[in-house]
Amino acid sequence: MSYKYFAYGAIGAALAVALGAFGAHGLKDTLTEDMLEVYETGVRYHMYHALALMLLALLSDRIGDAKLIRVAARLLIAGIILFSGSLYALALSDVKVLGAITPLGGVAFLAGWGCVAAAALRARNKV
Template sequence: MQRMFIAWGAVLMALSVAIGAFGAHMLEDRIGADALAVYETGVHYHMIHGIAILITGLLAGVSGNSRGLFWVGTLFIVGTIIFSGSLYVLSISGIKWLGAITPIGGTAFIAGWIALMVSALSGRRQSR
C-alpha cells in the first residue's frame, strides 16, 4: 500500500504541474478569466491532494498498512479525479452540467480528511 500511494501521489503531482503549465501557457488567451480561475482551482486542489496522497503512503510506511489509510488514499485519488477533472473539462469545454459533478469530488476530499483523522485517532494497525 505504501508504494502504491507514493506512486499515485508522484504521478498526480507530475500531472498537476503539467496541467498547470498547460493552463498558464496554452489556455490563458483561449478561455475567459472566469474559466481560467475555475481551471486554476482544479490545479490547486489537484496539487494539494497529490501531496496528501504522498503523505498517506509515507504514513502507511511508518505506522503500517491499515484499512483506514487505504480509504484515505483512495478517497483522495477519487476526489482528485472527479473534482479537478470536472473543473478542467468544465473550464475548457464550457459544459455547465459538469459543475454538478464537482461536489462529489469535494465530498470525497472531505471524507478522506475525516478518514485520516479517524485513522490517526484509532491507533490500531490492521493489515489490508
C-alpha cells in the same frame, strides 16, 4: 501500500504540474478569466491532494489502521478525478452541468480526510 500510493501521488503531482503549465501557457489566450480561474482551482486542489497522498503513503505505517488509510487514499484519488477533473472539463468545454460533479469530488476529499483523522485517532488510542 506505501509504495503504490506514493507513486500514485507522484504521478498525480507531475500531472498537476503539466496541466498547470498547459493552463498558464496554452489556455491563457483561449479561456475567459473566469474559466481560467476555474481551471487553476482544479490544478491547485489536484496538487494539494497529490502531495497529501504522498505524505499519507509515507506516514501509513505510523498512523495504523491500514484499511482506513487505503480507503482514505482511494477517496483522495477519487476526489482528484471528480473535483479537479470536473473543473478541467468545465473550463475547457464551458458545459455548465459539469459543475454538478464537482461537489461529489469535494465530498470524496472530505471523506478521505475523515478517514485519515479516524485512523490517526485509532492509532493514538493503541499507544
